[in-house]
Amino acid sequence: MFEKGFLDKLSDRKTRWDADAEKYRAQKTRPRFITVSGEEINELYTPQDISGIDYDAGIGFPGEYPYTRGVHHTMYRGRLWTMRQFSGMGTPKQTNARYHYLLKNGQTGLSVAFDLPTLMGYDSDHARSLGEVGKCGVAVDSLADIEIIFDGINLGEVSTSMTINAPASVLLAMYLAVAEKQGVSFTKLRGTLQNDILKEYIAQKEWIYPPEPSIRLITDLMAFCTDHVPQWNTISISGYHIREAGSTAAQELAFTLADGFTYIESAIKDGQDVDQFAPRLSFFFNAHQDFFEEIAKYRAARRIFARRMKEKYKAKQERSWLLRFHTQTAGCSLTAQQPENNIMRTAFEGLSAVMGGTQSLHTNSMDETLALPSEKAVLIALRTQQIIAHETGITNTIDPLAGSYFVEAMTDKMEADAEAYLQEIEDRGGVLKCIEDGYFQREIANAAYRYQKEIEKKERIIVGINEYVMGKEKIDIPILKIDEQVEKDQCAFVKKIRADRDHDKVKRTLDELVTVAKGNGNTLKAMLDCVRVYATEGEICDALRPVFGEYVEPPFI
Amino acid sequence: MPDKIRVLLAKPGLDGHDRGIKVIAAAFRDAGFEVIYTGLRQTPEMIVNAAIQEDVDAVGVSILSGAHMTLFPAIKKLLAERKADNIVLFGGGIIPDEDIAALEKQGIDRLFTPGATTDETIAFVLEAVGKRKKHEDIM
Numbered sequence: 001m002f003e004k005g006f007l008d009k010l011s012d013r014k015t016r017w018d019a020d021a022e023k024y025r026a027q028k029t030r031p032r033f034i035t036v037s038g039e040e041i042n043e044l045y046t047p048q049d050i051s052g053i054d055y056d057a058g059i060g061f062p063g064e065y066p067y068t069r070g071v072h073h074t075m076y077r078g079r080l081w082t083m084r085q086f087s088g089m090g091t092p093k094q095t096n097a098r099y100h101y102l103l104k105n106g107q108t109g110l111s112v113a114f115d116l117p118t119l120m121g122y123d124s125d126h127a128r129s130l131g132e133v134g135k136c137g138v139a140v141d142s143l144a145d146i147e148i149i150f151d152g153i154n155l156g157e158v159s160t161s162m163t164i165n166a167p168a169s170v171l172l173a174m175y176l177a178v179a180e181k182q183g184v185s186f187t188k189l190r191g192t193l194q195n196d197i198l199k200e201y202i203a204q205k206e207w208i209y210p211p212e213p214s215i216r217l218i219t220d221l222m223a224f225c226t227d228h229v230p231q232w233n234t235i236s237i238s239g240y241h242i243r244e245a246g247s248t249a250a251q252e253l254a255f256t257l258a259d260g261f262t263y264i265e266s267a268i269k270d271g272q273d274v275d276q277f278a279p280r281l282s283f284f285f286n287a288h289q290d291f292f293e294e295i296a297k298y299r300a301a302r303r304i305f306a307r308r309m310k311e312k313y314k315a316k317q318e319r320s321w322l323l324r325f326h327t328q329t330a331g332c333s334l335t336a337q338q339p340e341n342n343i344m345r346t347a348f349e350g351l352s353a354v355m356g357g358t359q360s361l362h363t364n365s366m367d368e369t370l371a372l373p374s375e376k377a378v379l380i381a382l383r384t385q386q387i388i389a390h391e392t393g394i395t396n397t398i399d400p401l402a403g404s405y406f407v408e409a410m411t412d413k414m415e416a417d418a419e420a421y422l423q424e425i426e427d428r429g430g431v432l433k434c435i436e437d438g439y440f441q442r443e444i445a446n447a448a449y450r451y452q453k454e455i456e457k458k459e460r461i462i463v464g465i466n467e468y469v470m471g472k473e474k475i476d477i478p479i480l481k482i483d484e485q486v487e488k489d490q491c492a493f494v495k496k497i498r499a500d501r502d503h504d505k506v507k508r509t510l511d512e513l514v515t516v517a518k519g520n521g522n523t524l525k526a527m528l529d530c531v532r533v534y535a536t537e538g539e540i541c542d543a544l545r546p547v548f549g550e551y552v553e554p555p556f557i
Numbered sequence: 558m559p560d561k562i563r564v565l566l567a568k569p570g571l572d573g574h575d576r577g578i579k580v581i582a583a584a585f586r587d588a589g590f591e592v593i594y595t596g597l598r599q600t601p602e603m604i605v606n607a608a609i610q611e612d613v614d615a616v617g618v619s620i621l622s623g624a625h626m627t628l629f630p631a632i633k634k635l636l637a638e639r640k641a642d643n644i645v646l647f648g649g650g651i652i653p654d655e656d657i658a659a660l661e662k663q664g665i666d667r668l669f670t671p672g673a674t675t676d677e678t679i680a681f682v683l684e685a686v687g688k689r690k691k692h693e694d695i696m
Contacts, residue, residue: 205573
């Protein structure tokens with residue numbers, strides 16, 4: 001990046017400065033200067049740290065390979081990121097009301113949070129659902145619930161993200177069936193399914209079947225969408241949960257990319273054309289507290305992905321090389337103490353996501369360490385994004401931190417660390433083998449434990465936790481409670497649906513699904529027939545459990 | 558040399574968030590406890606069976622899904638039915654203050670919320686188990 005003469009002169013100058021600075025180094029504000037991930041950071045970065053970078057090959061221009069500076073030519077000058085607050089709670093009716101509220105207040109996309117029974121493929125009246133119905137998100141049992149959730153919302157006009165993994169194809173089938181009822185063509189539907197089962201085994205732990213049949217469900221879904229739902233983002237390959245479980249930034253990046261490459265390889269093996277499905281893969285990252293480390297992570301992510309897609313997987317279309325991503329601010333960085341401080345934490349995190357070129361963003365609500373967000377808290381979180389977009393001026397120019405000695409050096413370091421992990425995973429026999437051996441799970445648990453010890457030893461200060469503590473405080477923000485009646489109502493509703501439908505049709509479509517699952521047919525297509533006649537999510541998953549088996553994780557500690 | 562204190566750590570319900578319980582497991586192990594971790598998705602019956610079979614001094618339960626008002630009392634009730642309520646029952650998770658008060662009234666010994674340290678948790682278990690043991694010796 002620089003002339004040799006200039007660097008030589010700079011090197012002498014730096015040596016002199018270093019000697020002078022030594023006089024002042026006895027005084028330190030912290031014992032160690034480390035990132036959130038525990039990486040040591042240099043005192044100063046200079047042109048020396050980025051002298052090895054070739055601007056054109058390594059940084060380049062936005063909208064051009066290797067996309068370090070962003071996936072679009074004009075970035076936020078052309079279009080802002082999608083402001084997409086993840087929400088869902090209680091009954092489908094309550095969730096529908098929350099969506100109308102968010103859309104009325106300027107939110108530009110929907111994002112559905114499901115409750116734990118839905119995520120695990122159990123109906124609300126299943127014994128294992130006891131106490132969990134509607135708690136972490138909205139309860140869905142049958143098509144009737146999805147009809148209510150999207151009542152009054154034209155599916156042809158909104159983009160919808162659904163955080164669902166093990167039973168993702170069931171929920172997509174229900175969404176498609178609602179579109180049919182609204183008279184909206186599948187080709188008009190826009191949205192994203194999380195549908196990333198690998199990170200479930202690694203971090204989030206909401207699974208049903210073992211990895212191999214789960215990946216088959218995903219490749220079936222990718223094939224169906226290529227043919228019938230061409231605008232739908234089929235997998236949101238997620239680092240978010242890996243980070244929340246305690247990983248470092250480099251682990252989040254590497255494990256997520258490794259998962260992504262595993263899906264890509266399985267679809268290629270299935271005979272699909274990489275340029276047909278790759279443009280509809282997207283990513284989902286965490287925005288933690290370490291501002292520059294996060295920005296480096298997003299920039300490195302785009303670069304690694306583009307290179308692999310082009311060079312290793314031989315994708316020919318530029319759209320296949322683009323790593324597009326959603327970001328959510330770090331829930332694990334929030335504190336239950338002095339919860340209003342979380343507004344500031346979230347704002348800084350959201351800012352890093354925008355500086356890192358995110359395509360969509362969820363900003364957490366201040367009360368998320370206490371309960372599901374209240375209406376007031378979620379509105380402040382949405383307003384935080386609007387302030388970043390319209391008041392701070394950072395959307396005026398593209399990738400404003402490019403060329404920073406620190407940020408470019410850190411982007412390179414992040415890339416090197418992630419590549420080292422990718423190599424390690426390959427040496428250990430690939431993602432599935434690493435899951436089976438508990439490699440990811442242990443790496444993450446060790447990082448989480450180290451982080452907790454740093455806090456307890458005060459090597460890391462968290463405001464309100466180990467410094468600036470208020471003692472016994474009274475929380476005076478509103479807290480949302482899910483009424484116990486929700487579970488009763490939802491159980492009664494699913495029983496009524498089951499009683500009122502055409503039993504023969506339900507049996508026939510479920511039997512057909514089992515036949516398809518045992519053979520090579522497309523499972524999503526068969527599920528669409530099941531949901532149309534109001535077979536429940538639990539029934540569909542139960543039909544497949546004996547065919548595919550159920551996953552049990554050994555208790556790694 | 559007294560025997561190591563035996564602690565069963567458990568994740569009930571459908572909740573898969575195991576970061577907290579794994580940190581607690583590592584901290585108890587480093588502090589010299591015998592730690593048994595159940596893994597995920599345990600029913601209250603499975604947890605109480607394991608506690609009795611493993612002859613533990615304390616059971617620590619982590620719930621972040623909001624199902625605490627159902628699951629903690631179910632575990633407590635089963636411990637009592639199996640005449641095992643000498644076992645200290647503690648837990649952690651996202652649990653509002655008023656729910657903590659209600660659960661402690663129902664005999665859950667102690668609940669920790671976000672921001673609690675591993676040291677606090679360890680100190681609590683040491684003291685609570687110590688007290689119970691002393692009480693049993695007198696009996």
